[in-house]
Structure formats: C-alpha cells, structure tokens
Amino acid sequence: MNILKLLFSSPPAPLSYMKLGPDGSQDNPLMIQFFTWDAESTTTSWWKHFEDEIPTLAELGFTQVWLPPPNKAAHPKGRGYDAYDLWDLGEFEQKGTTATRWGSKEELLSACRVATEHRIDIIIDAVLNHKLGADGVEKLKVVSVDPQNRLKELERQEIEGWTIFNFPGRGNKYSALHWSQEHFTGLDWDQSTQTQGVFKIVGKGHKGWSKNVDRELGNYDYLLGVDIDHRHPEVQNDFFAWGPWVLETTGAVGFRLDAIKHIDRKFTLRFVRQVRMIATNSRMFSVAEYWSGNINAVLPYTRAFKGETAFFDVPLHMNFHHASQHYSRYDLRNIMNDSLVKNKPGHAVTFVDNHDTVEGQSLESWVGDHFKIQAYALILLRGTGYPCVFYGDLYPNSECYNENIARNLKLLIKARKLYAYGGTQDYLSSKNCIGFVRLGDSRHSGCAVILSNREDSFDTSNSDFVHSIRMNVGRSHAGSTFQSYLTTDGRVEIDAEGWGEFTCFAGSAQVWVKL
Structure with a gap:
C-alpha cells in the first residue's frame, strides 16, 4: 500500500520546498x-x-x-x-x-x-533557447518553412548562416565548446542572398525541430536568432x-x-x-x-x-x-x-x-x-x-x-x-467591488482589503462614490478599531462578533489594519 501511494502520489508543489527567503x-x-x-x-x-x-x-x-x-x-x-x-x-x-x-x-x-x-x-x-552575434558563417543545407506553420516545408536550398561561435575573446576559459551548425536546429537569415525567413537545418546528424515544444505555429521550437538543438x-x-x-x-x-x-x-x-x-x-x-x-x-x-x-x-x-x-x-x-x-x-x-x-x-x-x-x-x-x-x-x-x-x-x-498573514476569507460583494480578509496569526493582526473598478463617471451625480462591504476580521479583534492604511483618515469599529463595515472610494483600493 505504501509503495502504491508512493508511485501515484503527486510531487510536492515547488513553492512549498524551494528557497524563497532567508x-x-x-x-x-x-x-x-x-x-x-x-x-x-x-x-x-x-x-x-x-x-x-x-x-x-x-x-x-x-x-x-x-x-x-x-x-x-x-x-x-x-x-x-x-x-x-x-x-x-x-x-x-x-x-x-x-x-x-x-x-x-x-x-x-x-x-x-x-x-x-x-x-x-x-x-x-x-537564456537557453537561442544564440545571436555569431563570429562567422558557414554553408548550410536547409529547408525553408512557412513562418505561420513550421511543419510546412517550402524549399530545400543551401544558404550561408551565422552559426560559428568561436568566442575569440574568451577562448577556452570556463568552456571549450565552440559552436557550429551541428549544435542548432534553425535560423532566420541567409547571408549569401540577404534573405530573411525561417530555415530548418537539414542533412547528416540533424533531427529537425524538437517535438517536445509548444504546438503554436505548428511547432514553436524556433523563436529567434540561431535556435539551439538541446538534444545534442x-x-x-x-x-x-x-x-x-x-x-x-x-x-x-x-x-x-x-x-x-x-x-x-x-x-x-x-x-x-x-x-x-x-x-x-x-x-x-x-x-x-x-x-x-x-x-x-x-x-x-x-x-x-x-x-x-x-x-x-x-x-x-x-x-x-x-x-x-x-x-x-x-x-x-x-x-x-x-x-x-x-x-x-x-x-x-x-x-x-x-x-x-x-x-x-x-x-x-x-x-x-x-x-x-x-x-x-x-x-x-x-x-x-x-x-x-x-x-x-x-x-x-x-x-x-x-x-x-x-x-x-x-x-x-x-x-x-x-499584516498580510493567516487564512484568506473572500467577500465577493458585487460586480464592481470585492474584498477579502487576512485573519492574521500569533504574530500579526491581519488586514482587511477592499477594491473597486467602478469609474468616477459611473454616477455623474456623485464622483466620490464610496463602496462598503461588511467583513469579519475575527472575534479576537472584537471591540477594536481598524484604520485605513493607504490613507490615514478612515476608522472602522469592530463589533463583538468581529464584524466591521469597510469602505473604499470608487475605482480604488483600501487596506484596513488594526490600530
């Protein structure tokens, strides 16, 4: 049973184990x-x-x-x-x-x-997808493909491509690999005819576009520059x-x-x-x-x-x-x-x-x-x-x-x-105004947030329209006062059950925190 659970269990979510902070x-x-x-x-x-x-x-x-x-x-x-x-x-x-x-x-x-x-x-x-700025050109056997469908081949030809990377300033320090056509799948420029296109490199040793890429444009292996063959x-x-x-x-x-x-x-x-x-x-x-x-x-x-x-x-x-x-x-x-x-x-x-x-x-x-x-x-x-x-x-x-x-x-x-700690409770009040509460933890008091996308012109008779949502911040805050954080002039009194009436102006956001 434990072996089966291990075989079919999902891997841990990356944010649960990766280093995010000190x-x-x-x-x-x-x-x-x-x-x-x-x-x-x-x-x-x-x-x-x-x-x-x-x-x-x-x-x-x-x-x-x-x-x-x-x-x-x-x-x-x-x-x-x-x-x-x-x-x-x-x-x-x-x-x-x-x-x-x-x-x-x-x-x-x-x-x-x-x-x-x-x-x-x-x-x-x-940046592992491509290279640019080659040090030299070489003759390549290619097939041009439709830029809007890279699986549609158009014409086989020989071109001159910028695919030589010798790194003359660095030499072999750190890495001795010098790149040439064998390390790439395609490019977009023929130096001999000064022609732009999408050219798939063909010939001995070349495997075409990778199949393990996005299917947009038929096959989205090629993006720009000289496309690297990651199978090499x-x-x-x-x-x-x-x-x-x-x-x-x-x-x-x-x-x-x-x-x-x-x-x-x-x-x-x-x-x-x-x-x-x-x-x-x-x-x-x-x-x-x-x-x-x-x-x-x-x-x-x-x-x-x-x-x-x-x-x-x-x-x-x-x-x-x-x-x-x-x-x-x-x-x-x-x-x-x-x-x-x-x-x-x-x-x-x-x-x-x-x-x-x-x-x-x-x-x-x-x-x-x-x-x-x-x-x-x-x-x-x-x-x-x-x-x-x-x-x-x-x-x-x-x-x-x-x-x-x-x-x-x-x-x-x-x-x-x-302030933004603890569980999240949503208050989806209306089409143009929603709120949520962070309930806090033993070290942080939490906060209440309300936001609006209502335009000032929504009600031409009242450009200072104020939204209001009744939200619960927890009984531990009963009898306390919350203050607006993005401005400093607002106050909300919390009742014995932890409820308060929180507000924001139309087309804005407001955060409320405990005084």
Whole structure:
C-alpha cells in the first residue's frame, strides 16, 4: 500500500520546498524584477545601481531579486536576451565591449555579495533557447518553412548562416565548446542572398525541430536568432556545466527560465534536475516563463515539469490586463478565475506587469494605471501564490513610471510584510467591488482589503462614490478599531462578533489594519 501511494502520489508543489527567503525567517517572502527593457543608469552601471538599492530593498521586505541576463550579448547595449556567450559575465573583450549593458563582472559579483549580506537572494535569468552575434558563417543545407506553420516545408536550398561561435575573446576559459551548425536546429537569415525567413537545418546528424515544444505555429521550437538543438550531447554538457558554475560564481540561488515553450521540455526538466544535483542544492529556486494566457495550455506544462519549477501566472496577468481595459464592465468576482494561482497555487509566481508587457513591447498587455494598485493588492496581500513586483512600477523610469502608483505600491509592500498573514476569507460583494480578509496569526493582526473598478463617471451625480462591504476580521479583534492604511483618515469599529463595515472610494483600493 505504501509503495502504491508512493508511485501515484503527486510531487510536492515547488513553492512549498524551494528557497524563497532567508532561512528561519517568518516574514512573507517577496521577489522584485530589478530592470525594465530600456533600463540603463546614466551615472553608474546597472549593477552598481542595484547594489546601492539593496539596503532599501531589504528594508521594504524583498527577499529575492530577479536580475537581467548577466551574459555577454550580441551587441554592447544588448539586454542579454540576444545571448552570445553565457560564460562571459562582463569579463572578456567580445562583441565590442568588455562589460555588458549592465556592467562588469566585478560589479555584478560585488552587488551579489552585498545582497547576500542583506539576506536577499539572487535569481539568474537563464537564456537557453537561442544564440545571436555569431563570429562567422558557414554553408548550410536547409529547408525553408512557412513562418505561420513550421511543419510546412517550402524549399530545400543551401544558404550561408551565422552559426560559428568561436568566442575569440574568451577562448577556452570556463568552456571549450565552440559552436557550429551541428549544435542548432534553425535560423532566420541567409547571408549569401540577404534573405530573411525561417530555415530548418537539414542533412547528416540533424533531427529537425524538437517535438517536445509548444504546438503554436505548428511547432514553436524556433523563436529567434540561431535556435539551439538541446538534444545534442555537447550542448547538454555545456549547459549542465554552466548552471552550477553561474550559481557558484554569483552566489545565486536559482533561475528564471526564459522562453521555455520553445525549448525541448525533456531537456529543461533535466537541466533543472542536473543543476540541483550538481550544485547539491535541493531547494534551488526555479521559475519558468511559459507565455500563454490560457490556463488549459499552462497546466499541462506544470504537470510535465513534475514539481521542479514554478511558473509565472500569465493567465492572472491577462485577467488584470482585461480588467483594466474594460473598466467597470469587468466583473471583479471573476478576477481570479482561470488563473494558475487558483488552480495550482503552489506553482504560481504572480505578477502585474514585466519588461515585455510595457506598451510598445513584444508582449504588450499593460495593466492600466487606474487598475494597477487593485491588481497589486490582489497579489501582495492574498495568502496564495508568490508575488513578483516590477521595477518599472516602483522606481522612476522613462517607460512606465507613475509616482502615485509607486507611493501606494510601497505601502502595499509594507502591508504585506507587517499584516498580510493567516487564512484568506473572500467577500465577493458585487460586480464592481470585492474584498477579502487576512485573519492574521500569533504574530500579526491581519488586514482587511477592499477594491473597486467602478469609474468616477459611473454616477455623474456623485464622483466620490464610496463602496462598503461588511467583513469579519475575527472575534479576537472584537471591540477594536481598524484604520485605513493607504490613507490615514478612515476608522472602522469592530463589533463583538468581529464584524466591521469597510469602505473604499470608487475605482480604488483600501487596506484596513488594526490600530
């Protein structure tokens, strides 16, 4: 019976065992994505900017920082997603620069040391899908495919492709692997004819597209640049060596896995497991980017990875985006429906926005300013999921900063650290107003949260419309007074049974805490 139970039992939820914060801490853990797409410090390097902000981040309650890809990019100002050399962290003169866009290796390692001193963990952005910025071309036998259906072959031909990676600045330091066409499955440029397309490399030794990828566009193995063949033994060995090396070098505790819908699932699962084993870190953190707003597409991936990685809750983000688009027409009682955090809370890293969702970016789906704080209240103050705050919402920047949002976001972050503990009780009052209560624990008094998406124009005769929900905060608070936290002028008296009448203005959010 015990053997049968073992065979058919589900693996533990990743957020239940992975390292999210300092050992022994009873405070809520919290992640921040510490960059935007165009992030660049004008007075110092980005790594030095991060190092300077670490004490403030620790005081606010952040326990993990997702940093941008630290590897050498194809261009001096490349973000690292145009990955040229994963083994170059800003150490070698390559691609016209020694430092990366973000700074030198020495500056990166200095910031990582300071973060560790402040009990903040580093998360490395692992770009394992593709390479760009090759050092040379070679002749390739390919078949062009329909960009909208990569399973439809069009024409067999010979092209010149940028598939030679010799890393002349680094040589064989750290890794002796020099890449050529045998390590790739496809590319998008023929140098001889200056033609763009999607070309699948064929010929001896090539196996075509991986079948263990997303089925969008027929087969979504190819995304951009020169697509890596993760079935090649030399590729696998190089990545399996790089993973533990970059963790040990930086002191990081884990990875954000970029673009996994395009990478062979079997490889990615093996990568996470191998690195955990080699690094002797069973609690290594891992969160995967599988970009789909369809929960029915996401759930099979969570099962395929057998509890080895968490996932960003893209369906919840899309709910927030749609809510901000539809204003008071959106029914807030449905806001958590069809999200990962509702279906598999132990797998869900929740977020409101990131570098790709900003207006004008590749995955544009920005959550409007009028709904931003309501969305953050839902991920920061509820009891399920692991939230990630976006740098662009918290720090001044040219892409998406709103001073009022940043001010209220800081208050929500502090409320998470001080009050948001214990069980969660929902009050789905009406289409345009919902609330929830965190019941607290032996060390924290809990809080009551109410939020609205009703527009000021909803009732032109009363632009100061106030919502009200009767919620129970527990009999232990009988006779006490709760105060509004995002403002300081509100009071709610709690009756002998623990009930109180909590309010917020139309189109806003409010947090109530015990005086």
